[in-house]
Amino acid sequence: MGDNKLDFEQPLIELEEKINELTEFMETKDIDLTDEVDRLKNRADTVREEIFANLEPWQILEIARHPERPTVLEYTQMMCDEFIELHGDRNFSDDKALVGGIGKLGDEAVTIIGHQKGKTTKENIKRNFGMAHPEGYRKALRLMKQAEKFDRPIISLINTPGAYPGIGAEERGQAEAIARNMREMIDLTVPIIIVVIGEGGSGGALGIGVGDKILMLEYSYYSVCSPEACAAILWEDSDQAETAAEALKLTAKDLLELDIIDDIIAEPPGGAHRDYERSAKLLKEEILKEIKQLQQLSQDELLELRYNKFRKMGQIKE
Amino acid sequence: MGDNKLDFEQPLIELEEKINELTEFMETKDIDLTDEVDRLKNRADTVREEIFANLEPWQILEIARHPERPTVLEYTQMMCDEFIELHGDRNFSDDKALVGGIGKLGDEAVTIIGHQKGKTTKENIKRNFGMAHPEGYRKALRLMKQAEKFDRPIISLINTPGAYPGIGAEERGQAEAIARNMREMIDLTVPIIIVVIGEGGSGGALGIGVGDKILMLEYSYYSVCSPEACAAILWEDSDQAETAAEALKLTAKDLLELDIIDDIIAEPPGGAHRDYERSAKLLKEEILKEIKQLQQLSQDELLELRYNKFRKMGQIKE
Amino acid sequence: MLKDFFSSKSKYVTVETKKRTKNRDEETNEQKRKKEMPDDLWTKCDECEEIIFNKKLAENLKVCPECDYHFRLTATERISLLVDNEDDFEEYDGDLEAGNPLDFPNYEDKIKKYQEKTDLKEAVLTGVGKVNGYEVSLVALDYRFLMGSMNSVVGEKITRAIERAIELELPLIIVAGGGGGARMYEGMLSLMQMAKTSAALKKLDDAGQLFISIVTDPTFGGISASFASLGDINIGEAGAKVGFAGPRVIKQTINKELPDNFQTSEFLQKNGMIDKVVERKELKDLLGKLLDIHNVRGDDNGGQ
Amino acid sequence: MLKDFFSSKSKYVTVETKKRTKNRDEETNEQKRKKEMPDDLWTKCDECEEIIFNKKLAENLKVCPECDYHFRLTATERISLLVDNEDDFEEYDGDLEAGNPLDFPNYEDKIKKYQEKTDLKEAVLTGVGKVNGYEVSLVALDYRFLMGSMNSVVGEKITRAIERAIELELPLIIVAGGGGGARMYEGMLSLMQMAKTSAALKKLDDAGQLFISIVTDPTFGGISASFASLGDINIGEAGAKVGFAGPRVIKQTINKELPDNFQTSEFLQKNGMIDKVVERKELKDLLGKLLDIHNVRGDDNGGQ
Ligand SMILES: [Zn+2]
Ligand SMILES: [Zn+2]
Numbered sequence A, B: 001m002g003d004n005k006l007d008f009e010q011p012l013i014e015l016e017e018k019i020n021e022l023t024e025f026m027e028t029k030d031i032d033l034t035d036e037v038d039r040l041k042n043r044a045d046t047v048r049e050e051i052f053a054n055l056e057p058w059q060i061l062e063i064a065r066h067p068e069r070p071t072v073l074e075y076t077q078m079m080c081d082e083f084i085e086l087h088g089d090r091n092f093s094d095d096k097a098l099v100g101g102i103g104k105l106g107d108e109a110v111t112i113i114g115h116q117k118g119k120t121t122k123e124n125i126k127r128n129f130g131m132a133h134p135e136g137y138r139k140a141l142r143l144m145k146q147a148e149k150f151d152r153p154i155i156s157l158i159n160t161p162g163a164y165p166g167i168g169a170e171e172r173g174q175a176e177a178i179a180r181n182m183r184e185m186i187d188l189t190v191p192i193i194i195v196v197i198g199e200g201g202s203g204g205a206l207g208i209g210v211g212d213k214i215l216m217l218e219y220s221y222y223s224v225c226s227p228e229a230c231a232a233i234l235w236e237d238s239d240q241a242e243t244a245a246e247a248l249k250l251t252a253k254d255l256l257e258l259d260i261i262d263d264i265i266a267e268p269p270g271g272a273h274r275d276y277e278r279s280a281k282l283l284k285e286e287i288l289k290e291i292k293q294l295q296q297l298s299q300d301e302l303l304e305l306r307y308n309k310f311r312k313m314g315q316i317k318e
Numbered sequence C, D: 001m002l003k004d005f006f007s008s009k010s011k012y013v014t015v016e017t018k019k020r021t022k023n024r025d026e027e028t029n030e031q032k033r034k035k036e037m038p039d040d041l042w043t044k045c046d047e048c049e050e051i052i053f054n055k056k057l058a059e060n061l062k063v064c065p066e067c068d069y070h071f072r073l074t075a076t077e078r079i080s081l082l083v084d085n086e087d088d089f090e091e092y093d094g095d096l097e098a099g100n101p102l103d104f105p106n107y108e109d110k111i112k113k114y115q116e117k118t119d120l121k122e123a124v125l126t127g128v129g130k131v132n133g134y135e136v137s138l139v140a141l142d143y144r145f146l147m148g149s150m151n152s153v154v155g156e157k158i159t160r161a162i163e164r165a166i167e168l169e170l171p172l173i174i175v176a177g178g179g180g181g182a183r184m185y186e187g188m189l190s191l192m193q194m195a196k197t198s199a200a201l202k203k204l205d206d207a208g209q210l211f212i213s214i215v216t217d218p219t220f221g222g223i224s225a226s227f228a229s230l231g232d233i234n235i236g237e238a239g240a241k242v243g244f245a246g247p248r249v250i251k252q253t254i255n256k257e258l259p260d261n262f263q264t265s266e267f268l269q270k271n272g273m274i275d276k277v278v279e280r281k282e283l284k285d286l287l288g289k290l291l292d293i294h295n296v297r298g299d300d301n302g303g304q
Helices: A007-029 A034-053 A057-064 A072-079 A121-126 A134-149 A167-171 A174-185 A202-206 A227-235 A238-247 A252-257 A276-294 A299-311 B007-029 B034-053 B057-064 B072-079 B121-126 B134-149 B167-171 B174-185 B202-206 B227-235 B238-247 B252-257 B276-294 B299-311 C002-006 C024-033 C054-059 C075-082 C107-118 C152-168 C184-206 C247-254 C265-270 C280-294 D002-006 D024-033 D054-059 D075-082 D107-118 D152-168 D184-206 D247-254 D265-270 D280-294
Strands: A083-085 A098-105 A108-115 A154-160 A192-201 A213-217 A221-223 A263-265 B083-085 B098-105 B108-115 B154-160 B192-201 B213-217 B221-223 B263-265 C042-044 C051-053 C090-092 C124-131 C134-141 C172-176 C211-215 C233-237 C276-278 D042-044 D051-053 D090-092 D124-131 D134-141 D172-176 D211-215 D233-237 D276-278
Touching: A007 A034, A007 A057, A057 A221, A057 A227, A057 A238, A072 A083, A072 A098, A072 A108, A072 A154, A072 A276, A083 D280, A098 A134, A098 A276, A098 D280, A108 A134, A108 A276, A134 A154, A134 A174, A154 A202, A167 C247, A174 A202, A174 C184, A192 A202, A192 A276, A202 C184, A213 A252, A213 A276, A221 A252, A221 C184, A227 A238, A227 C184, A252 A263, A263 A276, A299 C184, B007 B034, B007 B057, B057 B221, B057 B227, B057 B238, B072 B083, B072 B098, B072 B108, B072 B154, B072 B276, B083 C280, B098 B134, B098 B276, B098 C280, B108 B134, B108 B276, B134 B154, B134 B174, B154 B202, B167 D247, B174 B202, B174 D184, B192 B202, B192 B276, B202 D184, B213 B252, B213 B276, B221 B252, B221 D184, B227 B238, B227 D184, B252 B263, B263 B276, B299 D184, C042 C054, C051 C054, C075 C124, C075 C134, C075 C172, C075 C280, C090 C152, C107 C184, C124 C152, C124 C280, C134 C152, C134 C280, C152 C172, C152 C184, C184 C211, C211 C280, C233 C265, C233 C280, C265 C276, C276 C280, D042 D054, D051 D054, D075 D124, D075 D134, D075 D172, D075 D280, D090 D152, D107 D184, D124 D152, D124 D280, D134 D152, D134 D280, D152 D172, D152 D184, D184 D211, D211 D280, D233 D265, D233 D280, D265 D276, D276 D280
Parallel strands: A108 A154, A154 A192, A192 A213, A192 A221, A213 A263, B108 B154, B154 B192, B192 B213, B192 B221, B213 B263, C134 C172, C172 C211, C211 C233, C233 C276, D134 D172, D172 D211, D211 D233, D233 D276
Antiparallel strands: A083 A098, A098 A108, B083 B098, B098 B108, C042 C051, C090 C124, C124 C134, D042 D051, D090 D124, D124 D134
């Protein structure tokens, strides 16, 4: 885990270190401390449960941003028997911050797109920290239209702090690319499952975020703007980000209550980064379940339900 | 006309100069030379007819490339009551070498696209000498899809030495842009009239060259490659371009015989650059005639005829 | 003729002496930075700092006669500028008001304040009117109301205006004047208005109907990244600041100065995103020609 | 297993000692510049100049074992590489021959010469075969025949292969290996083959069928600017030179040196035009997986 410990995990991490110490001591000194270790393990489980049952929005956001959180290409490799990444927007470039490809999820041929982050600094620079340029959104649209042609369900995995704010991005029409994607996604004739797997950063997320089901991993967030930006604008003080995170209602639980999302996908104890295989399994099962359900619908039903889903979003004074 | 005289027009130009001299002389000196002037004018008409009735392919090519030949935006202004140029490919840029817009041709709302050349060196640099980049072809496609949406006939005016051979053009997919346009144009549900108004340079021309009717102005050319390039490749001697121009069968007359084009549009005596208004009038009449005919067809008939037109192109040993 | 729209008697026009601030990023602090003018008779141009009599400014459609700087228009001024006859303009959904779905601190107070300030219930004005003889579904945002940001009400009103265009078979014209993006006080409910409006535009598109998007100063964020970019024809008012990310955010991110002309209508035309940049005084005439070419439900004379 | 396709007994394989020239622009002078090797046992790598035994080169699918340089394959070699069983490959239209519709000087002689040289009637080989258990309509161009340029016959054969795919509901795979563009000896009749093949591909697309385009060294001009760019999935063989305009023309036009890696498969992937660059030895396996995901008419076991 290196230096990537989260503050609020401190009591848990101390316990885990103690357990490791005792186990090692037991093995090297040949003294039986099984009872003590077991007791500590139980204690750790309890502490973990307590911590993760009562996370503040800001703490959830820290897990969502955890540098060791599984990435899209890690999920595709774990979930699919074969996954072939396909490159390029047929236009300008191949955006490495927004990837996509085709593969088999169980017996189901699917197209998967998503924001790709890196694990190391070097990877993150290559992946532009998961912040896509217009060509990323255009590649995603190309692959989704391809999926439509071949009648493949689309899985869109969101994990971005936001669309990249830069000169080239403005020149090449970041706004246009995101807007067009939303307009086109509403009408694609195949099931579209959206899952926020980490950060759901504003328009950059929504640019691949229109679909039949919107799911969120337990410790992910989805927000109209970053809490830091919100705090800076409202209170001219980005240190108030924790307060903003609270006010913005950006957690999966809040958004389920607000009818923005359809379901929450559980993560392994301690978060997805603690158990990659299990995270991928939980994600895959949920996605397959949703696909199967959506495949029961006729094309007209599918599109009507998808339209109505977004049509009714918003709350107005009665 | 400045320095833009063509060699083979020399006898004609000398006659015209003589006529001007005499007219001026007559006016300033108050001497009646009307008979002499009339005789010279008749002579000029005969000479013009002789020259232009027996042009070599190379000479036609020189007229087609004449720097004062009317450009697309000049034709649109002359032919349409209102013409509004629309810019951009919604993607990367606005290519000034391939323009387009909407207007009314008579009572008919139309979309017009075409390669735009300049008249002056400065204009030609701005217009890249009518050599489009991929974004030009993509803008054209956008405008054609827009025309399809609003059920407007499309008029495509070809006038390019070829698609631009440069680094940016390769990076942004010149080949892809041209190929995609051809594939999409075959299926647009509105009438498409193609007119080669000057140079029809290879793939750069064909990138906006798929339609229901392919017409050529009398002194335009359409070729698989420039005669200069052909001569350089075949005989390693670009001075043999005139021979190549002959061999390539690139004139309107040749291409009508080869069933590549459907009709030839007459130009005013001496070529389009000698009488802009009349050129525009002839072009407009012919286009409107074709549109009216094509509008008689059902959509299915239109698309089937268009497909078959290209399907049967080519000649194979029997 | 167009000048009349800005006569002081106009129902939809209130020529204000309040000046816009140059930099949209500092817009929220507008109040503080306002330089008070001696009285209500003149306005100092933000661009060239020339003092202009308000009467003259109104006659010139709020374009600086010295430097051609286009002052921002309110939604009512914009409607007045575009419609043939203000009295015929039928407003819809004018009473829709924001709730506070997130219980966001101080949101209700803000709404109340801007309602008083602008005499509007929300940041957008929608309705049906005639433009050069053509009946159209018209939408205009108002930059004064929380920067013209999009919340549930704004998204809903725009969506209904799109649906109205479909139902009545009218062309749609949206003037994205004042685009503060998705309004954060309603969180994800605001963000999703981007998807909602874009989805509705797909239906309009499928119906084969015309949508002309006009971007004016300022159009950013969730406004530009949804309906404002999706016109069959996108028009930009001369000099308008338009973009996705705010210039300050970009400057911070890339740690470089931004190029001249960056994120203007002209910049967007050069980069292929806008069909045509127009001066304000030519806007209505251009719309008339476009509607004429698309020949949609015009009067017989088809003109003003 | 793949190695067997290049065994000397193979019907569709003739491993030649003739080396390709590095620069496609000088290709027409190939004959002159050929350095004669002492005998038919070895080949000098164009890239690293290593001497490689032909047997070893064939075993390595004509990829240099030293530097990974991919030698060009003939159409027959390419078919052998891709199909499961050469004997099952059914060639179509193998007898179609070029006329001389323009009466172009010396064209007939050229055709005759290349027919003798290549043992093909024209620059393309088309047919139906099985790839990893999946029946596909297959097309391979041959660079040796007038640079694999497209004339009436090549356009016609490719169009028929596309129509065959539609009729038999097969996926289509075209290997654009050797792309001399539109063949000038047939003038506009050649150019129009670009439109013809692209139009046929639209029909395939409308039918919802799969088209995998594979570009190999060299693919330029009218070949790249038509069918070769229109795959649902575009694959590039590693290191292949691919582009629209020839590098010499570009250099002359812009009067600058061209960047490293310019107009290669890798360059095209970086620029968003190619889905995936593969080594030759991985090509068939990749095709198998793609066909499997698209699940088209496979044997039950779906594998090799
Ligand atoms: Zn001023
Ligand atoms: Zn080598």
